[in-house]
Amino acid sequence: MKEIFDARALELANRETRESRPTSSFLVVDMEDQRWALPSRYFSTVVETTPLECPRGVSWRGYRCLGLLCWELSAYPVVDIVELIGERPVHHSDYLFALLRDKSLALRLPRKTSLAELFHEDMSPVQQSGAKGKIGDILVLDMEALR
């Protein structure tokens, strides 16, 4: 198991003093034809690993649970981001796993995920399943759906 963005990286990226305008840190995920941003303050770390596959039919709050992931003495259910945004699953060869701070879930993301500072004040409303808004052409995931 390998840590990609540790807690410190997520925290530093979250500083809002680098720009003259306030920014927030996001995990930006490149999907097939969309880019999604996940506020990094919700996550404790991002890891690269192979989770334990769950038998078919296992679910977490109604979403398909792909497997379980162990990190620092806690087991996290794994759900793919496409489950939350209602898209068709697309197979990627490589994945990352973003672990929620409250230890309730590991979100499976395509490998094409990076940390970025975005001007959160620019967020505009959008009518899209799973989205809270849009910053430029990037959709912002509604994290409330996971609470």
Next chain:
Amino acid sequence: MSRSNEASLQQLFASETRKRLELVFNTVEEFKKGNSDLTPVKTTLHTLKGSANMMGLEEAARKAHEAEEILGSPLTPHSPEFARLERLLGELQELIGETVAGPRESAPAPMPAVESAGSISILQRLLSTVAKLETLVKATAEKKKEPVVESEVRRLRELTFQTVFAPVHQLFLGLDSVVQSVSASHSKKVSLHCRASTDQILRDYLTELRGALVHLVSNSVVHGIETPQARIERGKDPQGLLTVELFQDERFICLEVHDDGGGVNLDKLRRSYEKENRPQSWEALELEEKVNLLFETGRSLRDTADHHAGRGVGLAAVRESVHRLNGRVFFKPVDQGTCLRIEVPSPFFLSRCLIARSCGKVFGLATSSIEKVEVLESEEPTLPILGLAFGYESQEAERPHYIVWCQDEVSAKKSVRKGFLISDCQGISEILGYALPSVSHLSPSAFGVASWNAETIFLVDLEDLRMETNPARRVTQKYVPRVEEDGKRVLVVDDSVTTRTILLDVLKRNGYSVEQAVDGLDAQAKLAEQSFDLIVCDLEMPNLNGLEFLEWLRSEQSPYPSLPFVLFTSRDDYDSFQKARLLGADRCLGKGDFQEAKFLQIVSRLL
């Protein structure tokens, strides 16, 4: 007691006492500065007295008792009584110090004291290092076999476990002496039975739970179990029975102390409560609130205090200990006697497992559920493959090589042996398991997950695994994936059409998708056809009532053992709610005080 047990007990007592005396002296210092009251000193001394009794240190127990008596009256830092208290504490420290630090050439070196708050984080760091090392070893082994490194990593893992865990029998050491001593001084006959379903316990928990246990068993003997004469008059065996049981229940370590005595004397408790002129009347209290008054400091049902009980400190000390572990203690309803249950959250546990492979997956099979493992010599078409029985749908053609036989009482009666086929068997190992997160539709036989050889594996109790050849198919049929649904799905089960209509209206208006069932049987049928995120269920219903339905829902037969369940009933009495909670209800609501906003808040939290 064996020599090694005696030595373990000494080490345990030394570690416990150091911590408790440190707390006592720190609190006394803070009291002198006007920053603290002496309540923690009183409860700590009470616990220390119990431990000293267990160790046969009568003089130390007597001094702790005297100090406790002084603390029964209000003190000021400059009063002569406070000076006497300080003197007694000094003597106590000296007495105990001599015992725990006395020259013992033959005794093994004491285990270094592990800081209570830090051991879990130490374990986290150590295990993280071990996991990284294991990954490295695995990567190296693919290129060049390095058995020495592998064995060193294994050793490091074992030592890590030993640092944080202790054998569970240490929890019960000396308890029998306490029971015999207390029962002799109260002219009672009591037999003590201790059992544990786990082998190891976190050292942090051991110290606190042992202290609590001494109070609980003393309380049971003094307050719960009757004298032989009284028991004979009530048609009971003259010898009382006291049972102590430790077990793991999902994410909790549970400790139950159950006696077959006369139960809590509510009349005495009422009189004691009414003397205090509290604003809330006795009648207005729920039964649960009434019995929990016993946890308040100073509350005792005895008219006089003695060396073992009567000052109302014991249960208060238990509650403090349990709170320190972020747990809870409560009276559990039982048919006879009294049962106190302690629940403390357990982030991880140790389990002795057989490492087996099936359907391309590695499993840790609890050895407690295994009778024996046999080499498969001929085809056993009637036995299921472990991985398939667990729910995997593997197409891998793995030839089974072994049969794992397990002891199954029900099957044994029918002369049907329970066994599963596995393809490989990699030996027995002590494994650190993590509690399962809340997921639905996972086989109830899974009791945790663990990291094994840089791989995450399921821990499985074979006694809870059904012998169906492919339950995965059954589960798949019943699982209906969410396809772009707007609302979570709620099943409302009630024989009253009025209630169903009200709930349906409230839930639909708030974006939920709702189905109805008229009783438990109807609900079972609905669950066989569709999947739900929550059940709201009445209690009194024909055919299959709410509690029977809940029992089924949480049972091995149910495909949804962890589906959130809200009991919604007009019989909002304590007993019904307690029964429902014990059966696994997430929330219990009375129809009498139905408030839409509150109801929706509860539903939303559970989803």
